[in-house]
Amino acid sequence: METLTFWQSLIIALWVAAIMSRAFLGGATLTLRFSPLMTGLVVGIVMGHVAEAMIITAAIQLIYMGVFSPGGTMPSEPSIAAAIAVPVAILGNLKPEAAIAVAVPVGLLGAYLYQFRFFINTFLGKITDRAVEKLDDGAITRSIVLYPVIASFILFVPLVFIALYFGAPVIADVIKALEGTVVFHILEVIGGGLAAIGIATTIYVIGRREYIVFFLLAFFMSVIFASLKITMVTYAILGALIAAIFVLVKSSNNRTASTNANDASGFDDDDDDF
């Protein structure tokens, strides 16, 4: 079986570390980390198989639809998952669904690795304190930006490199052996259901329990109209219009309600979960 070269493994490992250190373009790492798409593209370019990489990454993206990190905790690391799963799938000539079988466990392990970064930074914070005492801006900058970035690279580069350089061909073999067994069926079912986590999290964080009717409306619309292949942009415009109509009606109701004090409807009571 084909393997990744030293340089291919190293470049992918450096890319992952650049994202996970949160340093590459700063705030832009948010979507680089939440979504496997860009990492999949980089893997595709490095391996010279952009089209295959994108098809596989799209399948991985589907299981992470809606994933984000409320309050900083994230159950899974989609970009690390893609960094390992996409090369494995390309090397082993696996179906995109098989890549999910690799992505799910790798993503979970990646989440623990990311937490470890906070632990290191807690110690680096002591350097910040000392630098603030001395009002040394250069030292403050080094302790806030440079050292945490170096620490993340030391943490992520060797691990991702080893996983790719030595691990990828082995994992591909294992997955190939599992194809057609019940294990594979289990992983496919889990992969199909996992998007529910991100979606439910978003609904909960938005926190408007009384507005859940809009979720249900959209859900049944998309199920009923599935065969019409309506695009996301169309749905987004439709959703914005429905929301705008609701807000217009509600605010004009509020205006009549203010003249007509007793008229406040139950719909306006915001009993948020927060």
Add this chain to the structure above:
Amino acid sequence: MQDKGNKLPNASGSNLEPEQITSKDVSKSYIRWHFANEIPHSFDRYLAASLLWAMMPILRKLYKDDEALRAAYKRQLLFFNTQLTWGGGIITGLMSSMEQERAREEYNREEIKMTDDLMYNTKAGLMGALAGIGDSIDSGTIQYIFIAIAIPWAQHGSALGALFPFVCFATYQVLIGLFFARQGFTRGRNATTLMQSSGIQNIIDLLSILGLFMMGILAGNYVKVSSSLTFHLSGREFNIQETLNSILPGMLPLAVVLGVYWYYTKKGLKVTRALIWLTVILGVLAAVRIL
């Protein structure tokens, strides 16, 4: 008020006068926050170090006295955790305005009304609420609208499927963050009332509904749960999924999403635990071929 910051050495001499803070300074401050954001994330202070790093040039301009500057640095290095653009934007702008007021009071040796407590309470009061809105609208909804648009391109093997959502979302975040930072600065302390104004409330309502609507679309398209259970009854084969479809299509995916949501309402937002439970339940049901 018993703030430590009040005990300051005499601000004497015109060279100690605070410089004027412009909206350009605030934009620079926000860009520094946007860059440092999650880099020094730690267990004890979370993102406090990033806020300090963002505010440093402004604090240097405002406090020409070492003691006062050190106190200001420490003020902005207290526990802080919020979301990148809504929370980070409004709060960097607001802190710039509040520090400017504080520096002016100290320079004129007025009674300090802009106390450490007032500044920290304002920050702490806003960071959680803004993070909730910012996370669900930016990361949860707008990001996934871009991704959902691009997925079909990715499925056809096009690099645009990755580049489009990345470029759009990253640009959107810089722009909206800068907007909030400037708003926070110009409104100053009124920024706390900004969130209560009916215009902002309507926008939050609109975006919340759009968010929930798009979650419904995503759930309908991308949550795939179906039963593979079939059994033979007097020689005929019964397929459970076909029966379910004839009653209500999409019943199982909807049940899974609402099940996870119900778990959160009972147990709080325990995402990792929900993920592990769902994996186990789906795994077991798949192993016995119910799913």
